[in-house]
Structures are given as C-alpha cells and as structure tokens.
Amino acid sequence: MQIGNNQLLRFTTAGSVDDGKSTLIGRLLYDSKSIFEDQLEAIENTSKKKGHEGVDLALFTDGLRDEREQGITIDVAYRYFTTPKRKFIIADTPGHIQYTRNMVTGASTANAAIILIDARHGVIEQTKRHSFIASLLQIPHIIVCINKMDLVEFSEEVYNNIISQYEEFSSKLLVKDIRFIPISALLGDNVVNRSENMGWYQGAPLLHTLETMHIASDINKVDARFPVQTVLRPQNDQHRDYRGYAGRVASGIFRKGDEVSVLPSGFTSKIKSIDTYNGELEEAFAPMSVSIQLEDDIDISRGDMIVRTKNVPEVNQDIEVMLCWLHNNPARPRAKYTIRHTSNEQKAMIREVVYKIDINTLSRKNDDIEIGMNDICKVKIRTTKPLMYDSYRENRTTGSIILIDDTTNETVAAGMIV
Numbered sequence: 001m002q003i004g005n006n007q008l009l010r011f012t013t014a015g016s017v018d019d020g021k022s023t024l025i026g027r028l029l030y031d032s033k034s035i036f037e038d039q040l041e042a043i044e045n046t047s048k049k050k051g052h053e054g055v056d057l058a059l060f061t062d063g064l065r066d067e068r069e070q071g072i073t074i075d076v077a078y079r080y081f082t083t084p085k086r087k088f089i090i091a092d093t094p095g096h097i098q099y100t101r102n103m104v105t106g107a108s109t110a111n112a113a114i115i116l117i118d119a120r121h122g123v124i125e126q127t128k129r130h131s132f133i134a135s136l137l138q139i140p141h142i143i144v145c146i147n148k149m150d151l152v153e154f155s156e157e158v159y160n161n162i163i164s165q166y167e168e169f170s171s172k173l174l175v176k177d178i179r180f181i182p183i184s185a186l187l188g189d190n191v192v193n194r195s196e197n198m199g200w201y202q203g204a205p206l207l208h209t210l211e212t213m214h215i216a217s218d219i220n221k222v223d224a225r226f227p228v229q230t231v232l233r234p235q236n237d238q239h240r241d242y243r244g245y246a247g248r249v250a251s252g253i254f255r256k257g258d259e260v261s262v263l264p265s266g267f268t269s270k271i272k273s274i275d276t277y278n279g280e281l282e283e284a285f286a287p288m289s290v291s292i293q294l295e296d297d298i299d300i301s302r303g304d305m306i307v308r309t310k311n312v313p314e315v316n317q318d319i320e321v322m323l324c325w326l327h328n329n330p331a332r333p334r335a336k337y338t339i340r341h342t343s344n345e346q347k348a349m350i351r352e353v354v355y356k357i358d359i360n361t362l363s364r365k366n367d368d369i370e371i372g373m374n375d376i377c378k379v380k381i382r383t384t385k386p387l388m389y390d391s392y393r394e395n396r397t398t399g400s401i402i403l404i405d406d407t408t409n410e411t412v413a414a415g416m417i418v
C-alpha cells in the first residue's frame with residue numbers, strides 16, 4: 001500500500017447539465033459500497049415513492065446539493081469516500097451557468113478532472129471550456145468519460161468518433177495525461193465494474209483508473225514556500241520569549257537548521273524550531289500547518305513569506321496573469337481591486353488586457369478586450385506592494401491569485417500567474 005499524500009486523490013467532475021454527474025458519483029459510491037446503510041434506505045424509499053424501479057442514484061448527490069444550498073456561501077460540495085487502495089475527495093460542481101466559477105473553485109487543488117460527455121451529443125462547447133480550464137488550472141490528469149453509452153447501443157464507432165473530436169481540440173492544450181473511458185453511469189458499465197456490454201474496450205473501469213493513477217509527482221517538493229498567516233506571541237509567563245510564525249507550507253520542505261530568507265524584506269536567518277500542537281517536528285512539508293521559530297529577531301508580519309535562501313520566488317509589482325472572470329459585473333478598466341495571493345492581501349489594478357481566448361478555437365482575440373462573465377484572458381496587473389510569487393506552472397499555490405471587488409466584497413476573478 002502506498003503511503004502519505006499518495007493515498008489521497010482529489011478529483012472534480014465537470015460536464016454540462018444532465019450529462020450525468022450526479023448519477024456517476026452516486027454509482028461510484030454505490031458500487032464501491034461507500035453509501036452508508038441509512039442513506040441508502042432513504043434513497044431507496046424516495047426512489048420507490050417517485051416510481052423508480054431501481055435506485056435513483058442522482059438522488060444521493062442531489063440530496064447533498066440540497067444540503068449545500070441551505071448554506072449560502074458554498075458553491076462546491078465535497079464528498080469523501082475510501083476504497084482499500086485510496087481515499088478520495090470529490091469536488092462536485094453543479095453544471096449550471098456559473099460552471100466556470102464552480103470549476104475554478106473546485107478544481108484548484110484537484111489531481112484529476114473527470115469530464116463527462118453525453119455520447120449522443122459528442123464534444124460540445126462546454127466540453128472544450130471545461131477541458132481548457134482544467135488545462136489552465138494544470139490539473140495533471142484528465143479522464144474523459146463518454147457517458148450514456150447505453151443510449152448509443154454501446155457503439156465502439158460512436159466512442160472512437162468522440163475521441164477523435166476531442167483529440168483534435170485537446171492537442172492544443174497542455175495536459176500531460178488524458179484518458180478516455182466509455183461508461184454508462186446509469187447501468188454501471190465501466191464505473192466500478194467492467195462492462196459486459198463493451199467487450200471491445202480494453203482499458204480499466206473508472207474506479208480502477210482513479211485508484212492506480214500515479215500522483216506522487218504531482219506536488220511541488222522543490223521550492224520551499226511558507227506564507228506567514230499570523231505571528232504567535234503568547235502572553236503568558238511560561239512562553240514569554242516565544243515568537244513563532246504560523247501558516248501552512250505551500251510547497252517544498254522546511255527543516256530545522258535550514259537557512260531561510262524572509263520576503264519581501266530579504267533578511268536571512270535559520271530555522272530554530274518547527275512547532276505544532278503535538279510538539280516539535282524535524283521537518284514540515286505541504287500542506288502541513290505549523291509554527292516556525294527563527295534564530296534571529298526579525299520583523300515579520302502576515303503576508304510575508306519564508307523561503308529557503310538558495311531558492312527564492314519572484315518579487316515584483318507587475319505580473320502577467322491568465323484570468324478567469326467569474327462575475328456578472330464586467331471588469332472595470334483600470335479600476336482597483338483587492339488581490340489575494342497566499343496570505344497576502346493588497347490593492348491591484350488591471351493595467352491592460354493582452355488578449356482574450358476564444359474557447360472554441362483556442363485562438364487569441366486582441367480586438368475585443370471587454371472582460372465579462374466566464375471570459376478567459378491574459379492581463380497585466382500592477383500591485384501596490386511587491387508580490388512574492390512563482391509561475392502557476394511551477395507552483396499552484398504561490399502562482400494563483402483572486403481578485404475581489406471592494407465595493408461588494410465579492411470574488412470577481414481567479415488567475416494564474418504566467
């Protein structure tokens with residue numbers, strides 16, 4: 001059995017309305033026996049009441065959505081399930097109009113994205129959009145599930161045609177690993193159990209694919225980055241001299257004795273100790289939350305970053321960002337927004353729209369530079385103070401930002417630093 005982070009796989013599901021996301025998740029949980037008995041009983045009863053012959057699997061996830069919709073701020077429901085090989089976290093994002101926003105929220109930490117295609121419809125604009133966003137977010141693995149194969153007589157030809165359509169488009173994307181699986185979420189073909197209706201398919205069912213996918217190299221273990229969230233200075237006699245910097249390791253490994261620099265000031269010191277509630281550690285790595293003590297007294301505050309002296313991020317006020325606009329209100333040219341980047345928050349301005357992406361062709365448009373809901377564009381941003389960042393390609397944590405509209409306090413965009 002594999003250990004550590006390798007045991008946990010986060011994935012997100014994307015597809016347009018009615019492609020079968022809820023049914024697929026229900027099927028995964030049901031066939032892998034991850035639905036609790038009491039939930040199952042409730043679903044069976046409701047299914048009966050609704051006149052279904054078997055179990056309506058979508059009820060399971062839809063029930064979760066009702067739960068979610070009672071909460072006001074949560075767009076994404078997280079589901080957990082475990083098999084003997086791995087633990088899974090599913091970010092279930094609804095397929096309605098705010099799909100981009102939800103996908104960005106749910107996908108930013110995902111190892112894999114499942115993109116559903118209705119076998120009857122093939123590749124549609126949303127398929128392209130979701131795939132593009134998955135590639136933009138650098139989700140390392142994409143699994144394209146061609147669903148509702150039962151409605152196309154389990155035809156290999158239909159399946160192969162959809163793969164060709166998809167590959168024509170995806171050859172322009174930067175995704176390392178794309179796989180295809182023909183499934184019927186409703187009947188359970190190739191979800192947990194191998195399909196008896198599609199003998200022509202030689203690959204693994206979805207669950208086995210998720211269980212065996214190599215994800216250990218998905219995380220950045222090289223660049224040590226520690227954004228400081230709070231300075232800890234307990235006010236009691238016992239800990240009078242304690243001064244720790246609390247936060248979560250964004251990437252890389254920190255060890256006691258490491259020579260570190262604090263940014264943006266640039267002061268250097270050594271790690272005196274790495275502390276947790278359960279005592280001291282010799283080393284800390286992402287995504288552990290710890291408190292770091294340094295040998296020297298340095299003025300550090302929230303938003304600063306501790307890094308290893310020999311491997312520092314970029315420090316700059318001008319950044320280029322691929323931006324996904326997530327709000328109904330369009331971007332206001334040269335307006336000020338709050339930019340949030342790791343634990344750092346400050347003001348920023350969109351100085352220039354370099355180009356906008358046409359999702360269907362993946363071509364760049366320079367003539368239309370209005371940014372509205374669901375637009376994806378490259379922009380130049382200037383911040384009021386220097387930002388300590390890496391490119392998103394190198395580091396998904398220190399390479400991502402969000403923009404907040406000060407007047408409404410709402411998130412209007414998510415961005416990846418180029």
Ligand SMILES: Nc1nc2c(ncn2[C@@H]2O[C@H](COP(=O)(O)OP(=O)(O)OP(=O)(O)O)[C@@H](O)[C@H]2O)c(=O)[nH]1
Pocket residue numbers: 015016017018019020021022023024058094095096147148149150151183184185186187
């Ligand atoms: N025949 C057939 N129907 C399916 C399959 N998968 C899903 N469906 C049906 O398609 C409809 C939509 O399925 P859902 O699972 O609710 O779709 P969804 O993508 O979750 O939709 P939203 O929750 O609205 O985003 C339901 O009537 C399902 O029973 C399949 O493999 N075959």
